[in-house]
Amino acid sequence: xxxxxxxxxxxxxxxxxxxxxxxxxxxxxxxxxxxxxxxxxxxxxxxxxxxxxxxxxxxxxxxxxxxxxxxxxxxxxxxxxxxxxxxxxxxxxxxxxxxxxxxxxxxxxxxxxxxxxxxxxxxxxxxxxxxxxxxxxxxxxxxxxxxxxxxxxxxxxxxxxxxxxxxxxxxxxxxxxxxxxxxxxxxxxxxxxxxxxxxxxxxxxxxxxxxxxxxxxxxxxxxxxxxxxxxxxxxxxxxxxxxxxxxxxxxxxxxxxxxxxxxxxxxxxxxxxxxxxxxxxxxxxxxxxxxxxxxxxxxxxxxxxxxxxxxxxxxxxxxxxxxxxxxxxxxxxxxxxxxxxxxxxxxxxxxxxxxxxxxxxxxxxxxxxxxxxxxxxxxxxxxxxxxxxxxxxxxxxxxxxxxxxxxxxxxxxxxxxxxxxxxxxxxxxxxxxxxxxxxxxxxxxxxxxxxxxxxxxxxxxxxxxxxxxxxxxxxxxxxxxxxxxxxxxxxxxxxxxxxxxxxxxxx
Numbered sequence: 001x002x003x004x005x006x007x008x009x010x011x012x013x014x015x016x017x018x019x020x021x022x023x024x025x026x027x028x029x030x031x032x033x034x035x036x037x038x039x040x041x042x043x044x045x046x047x048x049x050x051x052x053x054x055x056x057x058x059x060x061x062x063x064x065x066x067x068x069x070x071x072x073x074x075x076x077x078x079x080x081x082x083x084x085x086x087x088x089x090x091x092x093x094x095x096x097x098x099x100x101x102x103x104x105x106x107x108x109x110x111x112x113x114x115x116x117x118x119x120x121x122x123x124x125x126x127x128x129x130x131x132x133x134x135x136x137x138x139x140x141x142x143x144x145x146x147x148x149x150x151x152x153x154x155x156x157x158x159x160x161x162x163x164x165x166x167x168x169x170x171x172x173x174x175x176x177x178x179x180x181x182x183x184x185x186x187x188x189x190x191x192x193x194x195x196x197x198x199x200x201x202x203x204x205x206x207x208x209x210x211x212x213x214x215x216x217x218x219x220x221x222x223x224x225x226x227x228x229x230x231x232x233x234x235x236x237x238x239x240x241x242x243x244x245x246x247x248x249x250x251x252x253x254x255x256x257x258x259x260x261x262x263x264x265x266x267x268x269x270x271x272x273x274x275x276x277x278x279x280x281x282x283x284x285x286x287x288x289x290x291x292x293x294x295x296x297x298x299x300x301x302x303x304x305x306x307x308x309x310x311x312x313x314x315x316x317x318x319x320x321x322x323x324x325x326x327x328x329x330x331x332x333x334x335x336x337x338x339x340x341x342x343x344x345x346x347x348x349x350x351x352x353x354x355x356x357x358x359x360x361x362x363x364x365x366x367x368x369x370x371x372x373x374x375x376x377x378x379x380x381x382x383x384x385x386x387x388x389x390x391x392x393x394x395x396x397x398x399x400x401x402x403x404x405x406x407x408x409x410x411x412x413x414x415x416x417x418x419x420x421x422x423x424x425x426x427x428x429x430x431x432x433x434x435x436x437x438x439x440x441x442x443x444x445x446x447x448x449x450x451x452x453x454x455x456x457x458x459x460x461x462x463x464x465x466x467x468x469x470x471x472x473x474x475x476x477x478x479x480x481x482x483x484x485x486x487x488x489x490x491x492x493x494x495x496x497x498x499x500x501x502x503x504x505x506x507x
Contacts, residue, residue, distance in 0.1 A: 015329065016061070016062065016063050016278070016328050016329050016330050017063070017327065017328050017329040018063055018064065018328070020327045020328055020329065021058045021063035021064050021324065021327060021328035022064060022068060022072070023327070024054075024058075024323070024324050024327040024328070025051075025054060025055055025058060025064065025069070025072050025324065026072055028050075028051065028054060028320065028324070029051060029072060029075070029076040029079075032050060032051060032076070032080075033076065033079055033080055048077070049316075049317070050316075050317050050320060051073055051076055052073065053317040053320070053321060053433060054317060054320045054321055054324045055069040055072065055073055056069075056433050057282060057321045057324060057325065057433060058324055058325075058328060060282055060433065060437055061278035061279060061281075061282055061325065061328065061330045062278065063278075063325075063328035063330055064328075145171060145172055145173030145174070145404075145422075146170075146171070146172045146173075146241060146260070147169065147170070147171050147172075147392040147393075147394060147404050147406065147420075148169060148170045148171075148258075148259075148260050148261075148262070148263060148392050149168075149169050149263055149390035149391055149392040150167040150168060150169050150170055150179070150258055150390055151167070151168065151388075151389075151390030151502065151504055152166075152167045152248075152256050152258060153165070153166050153167075153256075153504065153506050154166075154167065154248055154250055154256045155250065155253065155507075156202070156203065156207070156250035156251060156253065157250070157251070157252065157253070158203040158206060158251055161185060161186070161201050161202075161203075162185075162186050163183060163184045163185040163186050163202065164183060164184050164506040164507065165181055165183050165202065165233075165248075165250070166181055166182040166183060166184075166388055166504070166506055167179045167180075167181050167233075167248070167258065168180045168181060168182065168388050168389075168390050168391070168406065168407030168409070168418070169390055169391060169392045169406040169407050169418075170246075170258065170260060170392075171392075171404070171406060171420055171468075172238065172239070172241060173420075173422070173466060174464075174466075175463035175464055175466045176234060176235070176236075176238050176463070177234070177235040177238045177239055178232045178233055178234045178235060178468075179219075179232070179233040179235070180231075180232060180233075180406040180407045180418050180468075181231060181232075181233045182231075182388055182407075182409050182411065183202060183231075184386075184506055185201055185202060202221065203250075203251055204218075204219045204220065204221050204233070205218070205219075206250070206251035207219050207248065207249065207250055207251070208247075208248075208249045208255075209235065209246055209247065209248050209249070210246070210247045210249070210255070211239050211240075211243040211245070211246050211247075212243055212244045212245050213240075213243065215239065217235050217236060217237065217239060217246075218235075218236050219233050219234070219235065219236075219248075220233070220234035220235075220236050221233060221234075232461055232468055243260060244259075244260060244261060245257055245258060245259050245260055245261075246258045246260060263392060266394065267393040267394070267395075267497050267499060268497065268498075269395055269396055269495050269496060269497040270495070270496045270497075271396055271493055271494070271495050272493060272494055272496075273492065273493055274489060274490070274491065274492060274493055274494050275492070276491045276492075277330055277331055277332065277335070278325075278330040278331075278491070279322075279325035279326070279328075279330040279331025279332075279335070279337075280331060280335055280337045281440070281490075281491045282321075282325070283321075283322070283325075283331070283337045283338065283341055284337060284442065285435045285440070285442070286318075286321075286341070286433065286435060287337075287340070287341050287344055287367070288442055288454060288456075289433075289434055289435050289456075290315065290344060290345075290348070291344070291367060291370050291371075291454055291474070292454050292456040292474045315345070315350060315353060316352050316353060316354065317354065318341060318345070318353040318354055318355050319353060319354020319355050319356060320354060322338045322341075322355060322356075323356075336360060338355055338356075338357050339355075339357045339358065339359060339360035340360045340362075340363055340364075340367075341353075341355060342355040342357060342358065342359040342360070343359035343360045343363055344363065344367065344371075346359050347363075347371050347375075348371075365452065366444045366446075366452040366454065366487070369446075369450075369451055369452035370452060370454060370474070370475070373451070373475050374475070383413055383478060384410045384415075384476075384477050384478055384479055384480060385410075385480075385505055386410060386411050386412065386505065386506070387409070387410055387480075387503045387504055387505040387506070388407060388408065388409040388410070388503070388504055389407070389408045389409075389501040389502060389503050389504070390407060390502065390504070391405045391406055391407050391408060391418075391499060392404070392405070392406060393405045393486075393497065393499055395486070395488055395495050395497060396495050397423070398441055398488060398489070398490040398492070398493060398494075398495060399440065399441070399490035399491055399492055399493075400423045401421050401422070401423040401441060401490070402421070402422040402423055403419050403420070403421055403441070403443075403488055404419060404420045404422070405417065405418070405419055405486065405499070406418045406419060406420055406468075408484070408501065410476065410477050413476060414472065414473075414476050415453070415472070415473040415476035415477040416458065416470050416471060416472050416473065417443070417445065417455050417470075417471045417473060418468070418469070418470055418471070419443070419468075419469050419471060420466060420467070420468050420469070421439065421441075421466065421467045421469055422465060422466050423465060436457055438467075439457055439460070439467070439469065440490060440491070441488055441489065441490050442454075442455075442488070442489050442490075443455035443471060443486065443487070443488050443489075444486075444487040444488075445473065445484045445485065445486055445487075446484065446485040446487070447477065447481040447483075447484050448481040448482045448483045448484070449479065449481060451475075453473040453474060453475060453476075453477070454473070454474045455471035455472070455473055455474075456471060456472050456473075456474055457469055457470075457471055457472075458470045458471060458472040480503050481501060482500065482501060483498055483499060483500050483501055484498070484499055484501060485497070485498045485499075486498075486499060
């Protein structure tokens with residue numbers, strides 16, 4: 001996360017006021033029941049969204065146990081429903097129906113044997129499992145692994161289909177070996193009209209892969225991909241870790257050699273403390289989510305009104321969330337973060353957020369860069385040509401998570417950064433705050449032209465303690481850049497590293 005200069009020290013989670021958090025949520029329930037006894041334009045009892053965002057916030061920072069939160073929410077639902085039973089038209093929802101719709105999905109440790117499902121209305125970024133890696137213990141799964149930038153394009157043809165397989169990087173860990181790749185498929189106009197342009201058309205089973213010892217492997221396409229975005233191409237079985245190269249041969253074409261020798265010295269990185277309290281960390285995640293939602297605004301960067309749905313309820317509940325975090329002693333009343341959040345809302349013409357403190361005079365540079373991009377009225381410059389830059393850069397550990405950057409790609413006006421996160425991260429648990437608590441880091445890129453880009457999680461493929469994540473850049477790149485500065489932050493520290501880029505453009 002971005003640092004908060006001058007923020008007062010706040011006690012960690014073991015010193016938080018859990019009794020104060022529970023008392024606040026129960027008092028809020030009483031307040032909502034007294035003031036919201038008329039029908040509201042939301043499923044469930046009036047005030048549901050307000051209660052849910054505050055309950056989810058307190059649970060996210062560890063101030064409330066999920067079971068306690070659900071108990072309070074269920075009591076709230078029952079009390080309001082009884083009062084409305086004779087005045088509401090139609091059949092009211094039952095408590096079980098309301099909870100099953102996902103409005104009480106809270107971050108928790110899954111119970112043994114419990115099914116893991118995500119509600120459709122607050123689904124996280126698309127998640128799919130990787131092919132299982134070789135058997136081994138957790139230590140094998142968590143070893144650092146080997147990461148090599150590749151930057152090679154393999155042309156292929158199979159019948160009426162031809163295209164390019166773009167290998168950005170190679171990654172081998174305890175979860176297996178895979179290429180981070182992009183592709184383009186060219187078919188006849190008739191096939192395009194019939195919708196045949198699909199990754200399944202790439203003849204992965206016709207490729208041959210051979211190492212320097214003569215051993216052969218097969219390429220396995222990870223399910224859930226699409227044409228426009230890079231994906232993971234598994235290598236099965238996993239090769240020995242000391243092989244020097246792989247020859248990747250498409251059908252009826254010459255093989256392309258992939259050099260797997262180390263790329264050189266580690267990328268130099270600087271580390272600085274952030275010392276965020278749990279409440280500040282959560283508010284910064286919400287602010288960055290609001291910034292990456294900004295591209296949906298009309299030209300000029302202004303919102304016509306508060307966002308709709310659960311995200312709109314969360315925005316309108318900022319004041320309640322801040323008050324609840326202060327009641328739980330996870331956010332100091334002297335913290336500058338709420339004032340910056342108020343400034344951000346004012347910059348976007350978002351009213352009714354309920355933040356009591358006056359707006360701050362300054363915002364972090366990356367926030368200002370994004371606001372300036374979406375508030376200006378002149379058109380963007382010419383779009384960047386579709387291409388990719390090979391990367392294989394490991395960053396120092398942040399809050400128990402090791403990040404390795406595995407490629408940067410621009411396709412059809414959208415840009416994406418690909419990373420591998422290794423460490424003990426919780427299972428994805430969506431909620432009304434519309435943030436992914438299983439990846440509690442923020443990632444920003446500053447390009448060589450001086451513009452900042454927020455990296456928002458788009459897709460995730462999990463394999464044990466590893467997650468291969470595709471991060472969409474907001475705003476996307478608009479011109480080829482020579483280098484990017486990566487800023488990755490968590491609760492305890494942030495890391496900065498500058499990476500040179502060498503772009504490649506498939507035909």
